[in-house]
Amino acid sequence: MEDNKIIDLFFKRSEQAISELSAKYGKLCEKIARNILNNASDAEECVNDTYLGVWNSIPPNHPDSLSAYVCRIARNLSLKRYQYNTASKRNSIYDTALEELEECIASAKDVEGEVESAELTKTIEQFLDTLSERDRVIFMRRYYFSDAYADIALQTGLSEKNVSVRLTRLRSKLRNYLKERDYIV
Amino acid sequence: MNTKQFSEALSNVNDKYINEALAPDELLQPQEEISTNDVLTAQAAPAKAAQTPKKLRTHLKVWRAIAIAACAILVIGGGLAAWAALDGASYKRADSYRDYETSGMPSYSGTTPSYNGAYDSKDGMAYEAEAAGEYEYAMDEEVSFIPNEQPAGGKDSGMTGNVITDDGAVLNPAENGLKIIYTAYINMETTQFDESVRQIEELAKKNNAYFEMAGVSSASTYYRSASYVVRVPADQLDSFLEGAQGICTVTSLQKYAEDVSERYFDVETRLETAKAKLARLRELLAAASDMQDIITLENEISSTQYQIDSLTGTLNHYDSQISYSTVSIDLREVYRVNEENAPLTFGQHITKAFKEGLAGFGNFLEGLLIFLAGNWIWLLILAAVIVVVILLIVRGRRKHRRQK
Numbered sequence: 310m311e312d313n314k315i316i317d318l319f320f321k322r323s324e325q326a327i328s329e330l331s332a333k334y335g336k337l338c339e340k341i342a343r344n345i346l347n348n349a350s351d352a353e354e355c356v357n358d359t360y361l362g363v364w365n366s367i368p369p370n371h372p373d374s375l376s377a378y379v380c381r382i383a384r385n386l387s388l389k390r391y392q393y394n395t396a397s398k399r400n401s402i403y404d405t406a407l408e409e410l411e412e413c414i415a416s417a418k419d420v421e422g423e424v425e426s427a428e429l430t431k432t433i434e435q436f437l438d439t440l441s442e443r444d445r446v447i448f449m450r451r452y453y454f455s456d457a458y459a460d461i462a463l464q465t466g467l468s469e470k471n472v473s474v475r476l477t478r479l480r481s482k483l484r485n486y487l488k489e490r491d492y493i494v
Numbered sequence: 495m496n497t498k499q500f501s502e503a504l505s506n507v508n509d510k511y512i513n514e515a516l517a518p519d520e521l522l523q524p525q526e527e528i529s530t531n532d533v534l535t536a537q538a539a540p541a542k543a544a545q546t547p548k549k550l551r552t553h554l555k556v557w558r559a560i561a562i563a564a565c566a567i568l569v570i571g572g573g574l575a576a577w578a579a580l581d582g583a584s585y586k587r588a589d590s591y592r593d594y595e596t597s598g599m600p601s602y603s604g605t606t607p608s609y610n611g612a613y614d615s616k617d618g619m620a621y622e623a624e625a626a627g628e629y630e631y632a633m634d635e636e637v638s639f640i641p642n643e644q645p646a647g648g649k650d651s652g653m654t655g656n657v658i659t660d661d662g663a664v665l666n667p668a669e670n671g672l673k674i675i676y677t678a679y680i681n682m683e684t685t686q687f688d689e690s691v692r693q694i695e696e697l698a699k700k701n702n703a704y705f706e707m708a709g710v711s712s713a714s715t716y717y718r719s720a721s722y723v724v725r726v727p728a729d730q731l732d733s734f735l736e737g738a739q740g741i742c743t744v745t746s747l748q749k750y751a752e753d754v755s756e757r758y759f760d761v762e763t764r765l766e767t768a769k770a771k772l773a774r775l776r777e778l779l780a781a782a783s784d785m786q787d788i789i790t791l792e793n794e795i796s797s798t799q800y801q802i803d804s805l806t807g808t809l810n811h812y813d814s815q816i817s818y819s820t821v822s823i824d825l826r827e828v829y830r831v832n833e834e835n836a837p838l839t840f841g842q843h844i845t846k847a848f849k850e851g852l853a854g855f856g857n858f859l860e861g862l863l864i865f866l867a868g869n870w871i872w873l874l875i876l877a878a879v880i881v882v883v884i885l886l887i888v889r890g891r892r893k894h895r896r897q898k
Contacts, residue, residue, distance in 0.1 A: 337516070376516055377509035385505055392498070429503035437511055449515035453504055463897055466554060 312375035319367040327360050334376060338383040344455035345387040346394070355390055359383040384453070429492065436486045440479070447472060448479050558890070565883060573876045673758040673812065676731055676819035678749040684742035687718050687827040693741045694722065694823065701730040701737070706820070717827040725818040734821065742825070758812050765805040772798045 310329050318326035338359050342352035362382045372378035437445050447465060450456040458476075462469040487493050684690040691710065698705060703726040712718040726734045738744065775798060779791045838846060866873065 372509075374509040374513055377512035380512050380516070381505060388501060388505070426499065426503050426506070429499065430506045433500075433504055434507050434511070437507070442514070445511065446515050446517075449511055452501075453507070453512065453515065 316367060316371060316375060319364065320371075327364060330360060330363060330375075330379070334379045337376070338379060341380060341383045341454055342387045342390075344457075345384070345391050348394075351390055351394070352387075355383065355387050358386045362386065380454075432487070432490055432492065436483060439486070440482075444475060444479055447475055451476055562883070562887065569876065569879050569883075573872060671755075672753060673755040673816050675752045675754055675812075675815045676728060676749065677752070678731070678735060678747065678819065678821045679824075680735070680738055680744055680748075680821065681746040681824045681826070682738070682742050682744050683826050683828045685827070685829060686742075687720075687825070690742045690825060691720055694720075694738070694825070697734065697737045697741065698724055698726075701734045702727050703730070703734060703818075703821075717829075719827060720823075720825040722821075722823040722825075724821045724823060726821055728817055728819050731819040731821070738821075738823070754812055754816070758809070758816075761805055761808050761812070765802060765809065768798055768802045768805060772802065 310333065315326055315329045315333070318329060335356065338356045339352055342355035342359075343349065346352050346355065359379065359382050363379060366382075370378075437448065440448065443465060447461055450461045450464065451458075456464075458469045458472050461467075462472045465472065467475070484493070682690070697703075703724050705722055706725050707723040708720070709722075710718065710720040724734075735747070735749070739747075772795065775791055775795045779788065779795065782788050782791055
């Protein structure tokens with residue numbers, strides 16, 4: 310089904326929207342979640358949370374690209390889950406306490422931090438624009454989707470070693486790019 | 495900035511980057527019915543991006559092929575070079591040069607002048623030149639024109655240094671006062687190498703000749719060969735050449751005569767003039783009383799003396815070249831000498847060509863066998879390298895297939 314039709318279904322509050330979304334993007338979400346969390350049950354939960362997130366946010370949002378929209382939600386949820394998991398693994402009451410506190414602070418959003426984050430996003434986008442298409446895909450697959458080298462190699466038709474070498478170069482390029490713009494010293 | 499911040503910022507990048515990375519993803523087609531759906535094919539961008547990996551794979555293939563070809567060339571070239579180096583080394587090692595010094599014979603280290611057949615027809619040498627030319631022509635036509643069974647004591651053709659006049663009388667150029675340098679080149683084949691070498695040495699001794707150079711090379715895997723430069727007294731050149739033909743099969747014989755009379759007499763005249771000048775200068779010196787004159791005369795005398803020495807040297811060199819002819823001999827060991835051929839009919843030509851082709855192939859196989867036997871270690875190494883390369887290729891291909 311076309312993305313537009315799925316979004317229309319969401320707007321109509323039809324439950325069929327969820328099943329269509331699951332059919333089309335279920336595997337993708339699962340992959341993202343699994344890459345980040347490395348845990349099947351957590352990933353499953355994250356995927357379900359993603360569907361819920363999409364259901365809750367459309368409407369009012371009308372994303373131009375449903376796939377990117379879904380990915381972003383799945384990734385953000387997975388990251389949150391990951392942070393939660395690692396925090397509890399540290400088994401520190403302080404960490405858990407901070408986590409609890411963060412939830413309440415996050416709602417009253419730190420304007421400065423958000424502006425900074427938006428700027429950083431812009432910088433990253435500019436950086437991505439300097440890359441060739443292939444490098445951009447490799448970079449995104451690795452650092453956005455957290456794909457394994459082997460998967461990236463398969464997808465791009467390069468050898469695993471080549472992917473690794475390219476990523477090393479990309480990282481040093483990114484480092485220089487961020488350094489020039491004073492993000493890192 | 496920490497990684498968390500970066501990761502969060504990355505989360506919010508524009509949709510187009512995410513879609514670009516997603517485009518060729520097989521995850522977008524989780525089920526059969528959906529993959530055939532027009533949903534995705536309707537998107538132009540993914541279709542375009544999906545082609546990229548295929549293109550990359552083709553590139554990879556091409557580069558791999560080029561790399562393999564380069565490797566192969568390197569290995570083969572290296573092997574050949576190594577073989578050539580090794581072969582050259584063994585050849586050198588096997589060479590055993592023997593230098594002969596003939597007692598009482600003058601030994602000239604001067605380089606042999608080149609005889610390019612520059613005959614001077616002015617001095618009645620036209621016939622000689624013609625004879626030599628004819629002979630050369632005959633050699634080109636039939637390699638095995640060897641007057642092995644030349645009637646002894648018969649008329650000399652252009653083979654000898656003698657000039658045959660129209661009425662059949664033989665003139666010895668030396669008697670005419672002509673200064674002629676004779677040079678001969680002989681290529682010989684023999685089945686009994688050692689015996690032939692011995693006979694050549696004997697022949698040289700018999701003709702009062704001496705060896706300017708003698709070298710016998712016997713590379714282990716090949717037939718032996720010997721080369722000599724023999725200086726034969728000019729009047730015994732003919733008997734020497736005839737003797738050489740008796741020893742073994744001569745495949746080619748070339749003889750050149752160079753008339754140096756003009757140059758010789760020129761040098762001689764200049765020498766006489768210089769000598770006269772020296773005598774005159776000595777007289778003047780005896781009469782001179784002024785110091786300045788004496789010094790000038792002394793200078794002039796020493797330069798004239800130098801001139802005389804140089805001219806005498808040249809004359810001596812000519813004399814040696816004239817009195818001792820130079821014969822270059824190349825002796826090769828074979829196991830079958832070239833047969834002699836009478837003029838052939840068409841059918842015989844064909845039969846001969848057929849036989850020669852067969853023999854040539856046989857020779858090639860023989861050479862190949864000898865080569866294989868002689869270089870088995872290198873061939874073993876080469877084979878090992880090739881096997882390794884093939885294994886690598888096969889493994890790479892299997893991996894590639896598994897990835898597919």
